[in-house]
Amino acid sequence: MVEKRIIEREDFSRMFKIHYDQLPEQFLSGIDRVNTSYHEADKKELAEYILYILKLLNTPEVARSMEENFQAWNKGWDENLQSILQSGIDLEILKAKYFRGSQFFRYDNKLIIPENNDIEYDLFVLSRYIIFSKYLCEYENIYEFGCGSCQNLLMLSDMFPSKRLYGLDWVEPSVKIAQKLSETLDRNIEGFIFDMLNPSPDIVLKPNSAVTTIHSLEQLGEKHDKLLSFIIAAKPDIVVNYEPILEFYDEDNLLDYLALLYSSKRNYLSGYMTALRELEKQNKIEILQAYRPFLGGIIHEASLIIWRPL
Numbered sequence: 001m002v003e004k005r006i007i008e009r010e011d012f013s014r015m016f017k018i019h020y021d022q023l024p025e026q027f028l029s030g031i032d033r034v035n036t037s038y039h040e041a042d043k044k045e046l047a048e049y050i051l052y053i054l055k056l057l058n059t060p061e062v063a064r065s066m067e068e069n070f071q072a073w074n075k076g077w078d079e080n081l082q083s084i085l086q087s088g089i090d091l092e093i094l095k096a097k098y099f100r101g102s103q104f105f106r107y108d109n110k111l112i113i114p115e116n117n118d119i120e121y122d123l124f125v126l127s128r129y130i131i132f133s134k135y136l137c138e139y140e141n142i143y144e145f146g147c148g149s150c151q152n153l154l155m156l157s158d159m160f161p162s163k164r165l166y167g168l169d170w171v172e173p174s175v176k177i178a179q180k181l182s183e184t185l186d187r188n189i190e191g192f193i194f195d196m197l198n199p200s201p202d203i204v205l206k207p208n209s210a211v212t213t214i215h216s217l218e219q220l221g222e223k224h225d226k227l228l229s230f231i232i233a234a235k236p237d238i239v240v241n242y243e244p245i246l247e248f249y250d251e252d253n254l255l256d257y258l259a260l261l262y263s264s265k266r267n268y269l270s271g272y273m274t275a276l277r278e279l280e281k282q283n284k285i286e287i288l289q290a291y292r293p294f295l296g297g298i299i300h301e302a303s304l305i306i307w308r309p310l
């Protein structure tokens with residue numbers, strides 16, 4: 001008999017180290033609408049998952065050069081931009097096309113089989129409400145590096161209408177979506193072209209600023225040194241990274257080992273936490289919090305690092 005479970009409000013409070021009473025209203029109203037029922041994968045389901053990952057790792061498209069990466073993002077966000085131009089803007093239309101749904105999900109250091117195939121995306125939305133309210137509510141100016149479809153900016157502008165929001169990305173459609181959000185919905189949002197591999201000194205952060213990255217540093221592989229120097233010089237009051245952090249995986253855990261293989265094949269972010277720890281030793285930054293909530297991804301998971309330049 002398969003034991004059915006649900007991911008509840010208390011689980012989010014544990015995962016994101018936030019008191020139950022402080023969970024934001026957007027999260028509370030959202031979680032009631034999401035089916036979070038699941039069962040833990042049995043041996044057969046785990047074997048299917050492993051086979052799925054191994055086959056994926058063996059497809060040539062998994063590895064992408066930076067140029068291919070740029071083209072893929074340009075094309076992907078342009079599709080979202082065209083949909084906006086045709087149908088108007090809401091959170092759903094800004095959903096990235098790479099959320100395709102899956103029978104698998106990683107949660108609480110386990111492989112689970114959710115009833116809801118869109119659980120990855122649904123819980124990603126809910127988690128971001130918590131992250132934004134917990135870590136970004138104090139700051140007047142919020143800069144998102146690698147803002148993509150601007151979904152985070154739309155959510156932030158719903159939560160904090162008076163804050164000034166800045167979406168930065170290396171591809172033009174992202175900047176155009178930010179402009180559209182500002183013009184059409186009258187939000188305090190501006191978009192700028194910005195390459196995290198070669199940050200332009202023309203981008204100057206305002207006082208009382210937060211910088212956030214959400215699954216965008218993951219794209220940089222090992223090449224995060226210039227961005228870190230830029231951020232340290234720009235001196236935001238806080239930096240909030242929600243990114244897959246390899247240092248938090250356990251090489252002796254099967255699921256984590258698969259995530260490590262996938263990250264390496266995809267050339268995802270590596271060495272970032274190690275670089276931050278080194279900068280902390282040199283008294284250049286202070287790491288305020290760094291932890292893994294143990295919430296998927298199908299293949300990998302994002303962790304949180306909250307830090308500030310000194």
Ligand SMILES: C[S@@+](CC[C@H](N)C(=O)[O-])C[C@H]1O[C@@H](n2cnc3c(N)ncnc32)[C@H](O)[C@@H]1O
Pocket residue numbers: 073074096145146147148149150151152168169170171174194195196197198213214215216217219220
């Ligand atoms: C997985 S998407 C995440 C988008 C958005 N942060 C979100 O949470 O929906 C990664 C984003 O990083 C951007 N990106 C990748 N490399 C970049 C670079 N070198 N400079 C700026 N943006 C970059 C991509 O264009 C894309 O928008």
